[in-house]
Amino acid sequence: MVRALGMLVYAGICQVMTLANPLVLIEIIGCCEVIEERLDTTQTNSSLSERERRKSARPRPVIENLCVAHGYRRSGIAIALVHACEKAVRPWLGHDEVFAQVEDNNAQALRLFRKCGYQPLFADPTCTKVILDDTLLAKEINVTKLMMRKILDDGNEFIF
Numbered sequence: 001m002v003r004a005l006g007m008l009v010y011a012g013i014c015q016v017m018t019l020a021n022p023l024v025l026i027e028i029i030g031c032c033e034v035i036e037e038r039l040d041t042t043q044t045n046s047s048l049s050e051r052e053r054r055k056s057a058r059p060r061p062v063i064e065n066l067c068v069a070h071g072y073r074r075s076g077i078a079i080a081l082v083h084a085c086e087k088a089v090r091p092w093l094g095h096d097e098v099f100a101q102v103e104d105n106n107a108q109a110l111r112l113f114r115k116c117g118y119q120p121l122f123a124d125p126t127c128t129k130v131i132l133d134d135t136l137l138a139k140e141i142n143v144t145k146l147m148m149r150k151i152l153d154d155g156n157e158f159i160f
């Protein structure tokens with residue numbers, strides 16, 4: 001079983017889209033998910049790519065797809081989303097850590113995760129990401145990502 005939680009933050013009133021009410025217009029101002037996926041957090045076999053190392057790694061909670069709309073940044077939305085992910089992970093048996101992989105040139109995200117208590121473990125130049133090329137075709141490129149980890153304690157550190 002894979003455990004996962006996705007979150008969206010809406011501006012104004014949050015309305016659920018139903019078959020009876022399919023055309024509700026809402027503005028999504030932030031999103032984030034935490035998912036249990038295979039992740040190598042030791043880099044002991046550094047001759048293998050990140051993708052190869054995942055195959056023999058155990059599942060761990062990873063925060064992904066964190067994004068806040070431009071007009072709403074620097075108002076604490078990302079911190080709230082990260083804390084909500086951590087809160088969701090606490091009941092997941094067997095996990096007392098949460099991870100995030102952040103591109104080494106993403107200064108704002110690095111600062112955000114540090115502020116939330118995440119420590120960098122190592123930089124991994126064998127990570128990949130998908131971008132759109134000039135003709136809008138998706139292509140995968142290599143990037144260096146910092147593996148960041150937070151050990152969850154029982155402290156009452158949540159905003160909610």
Ligand SMILES: CC(C)(COP(=O)(O)OP(=O)(O)OC[C@H]1O[C@@H](n2cnc3c(N)ncnc32)[C@H](O)[C@@H]1OP(=O)(O)O)[C@@H](O)C(=O)NCCC(=O)NCCS
Pocket residue numbers: 066067068069072073074075076077078079080101102103106107108109111112113115
């Ligand atoms: C990174 C991102 C999610 C931050 O969202 P946000 O809602 O603006 O973040 P917050 O308001 O919660 O900021 C929390 C802290 O993060 C750091 N931070 C956020 N934006 C920053 C910026 N532009 N420059 C420097 N530090 C920044 C600061 O430490 C900030 O605390 P402070 O405002 O007290 O200084 C947002 O800029 C974004 O969506 N970026 C594009 C997508 C992305 O990079 N996602 C992360 C992938 S790992």
